[in-house]
Amino acid sequence: MVIGIPKEIKTMENRIAMTPGAVETLVRQGHRVLVESGAGLGSGCTDEQYTQAGAELVDAQKAWSAEMVVKVKEPLAAEYGYLREDLLLFTYLHLAAARELTDALLAAGTTSVAYETVKGRDGSLPLLTPMSEVAGRMATQVGAHFLEKAQGGRGVLLGGVPGVNPGMVLVLGGGVVGANAVRIAVGMGARVTVMDVNHARLQYIDDIYKGRVITMSSNEPNIRAAVQQADLVVGSVLIPGAKAPHLVTREMLSTMKEGSVIVDVAVDQGGCVETIHATTHDAPTYEVDGVVHYGVANMPGAVPRTSTFALVNQTLPYALRLAAKGLDALREDPGLALGLNTYQKQLTCPAVGDAFGLDSLTPEQALA
Known part of the structure; x- marks a missing residue:
């Protein structure tokens, strides 16, 4: 051929x-x-x-x-x-x-x-997984960068320092992207919450991190409460082939901290944040209601x-x-x-x- x-x-x-x-x-x-x-x-x-x-x-x-x-x-x-x-x-x-x-x-x-x-024989997504791993790890790294004051963020160091609380990271979705975002966030020393609709997935993450990560069921009341506390929200929701559901609504943005950051890895499937739209590496962010939005649809292209x-x-x-x-x-x-x-x-x-x-x-x- x-x-x-x-x-x-x-x-x-x-x-x-x-x-x-x-x-x-x-x-x-x-x-x-x-x-x-x-x-x-x-x-x-x-x-x-x-x-x-x-x-x-x-x-x-x-x-x-x-x-x-x-x-x-x-x-x-x-x-x-x-x-x-x-x-x-x-x-x-x-x-x-x-x-x-x-x-x-x-x-x-x-x-x-x-x-x-x-799909693989085990139901996995073998050709999506490697880029999901890259994007998940990058999501926390990128979010930490845009939390810097010079980048429009609220000036929070995710890992904190002795005597000062670390930043709070909310990861929506505990699949491949979410698990990799959690891994980097924990490694940075952040306080991390992950939400998913799959209880078995939450059990797995809880077992891996021995209580260092808060696991919660993904539903509107829990998301609404968590985004108010988060410095960084990572959107990592995937329904294979389908448009992603909007989990973070425009209404919720007004309750978030000014200068907090959203990195929506699901943007190439429409995004799980209502206010997200695709951006590019040369103009990666924009603000809505004081919240920094990162919507680059080809994140792994940066590495x-x-x-x-x-x-x-x-x-x-x-x-x-x-x-x-x-x-x-x-x-x-x-x-x-x-x-x-x-x-x-x-x-x-x-x-x-x-x-x-x-x-x-x-x-x-x-x-x-």
């Missing part, structure tokens, strides 16, 4: 979908790999390394002309013209928060497989070297199967089939259909 690796064009997105080592593996298995010149520089991967691995250096149009295009982030409007009926697109999509992209994929008839809805290698570790086995077998790879693996979001001008992710009121099929129905 001919596989294209275009350069990411999202603002300050420096990741690349395949490392030189991954390209070498694809080439050794008989595939032709087209890498856009300069695509890997942000991750420390040079054109020379890609040519040594067997790739052909091309321009963007040539990379997008491949049978299968592997990316990191969703196509932007400037790339919609590359979408076509005989293209297999393998990347993060997050369509439930992207109606324009959904319409573009459907109109073009592109077969799109989204990393974030692929591209770590993120690229972590992502490719997980995506390469799936890319190899898709390259070798095409759609048969989906038919043979129900978990991979769940990644199918659009196929033959049909929406094949019911959660996205629910978000936009569109008709949809299940991947199983579409592939049949």
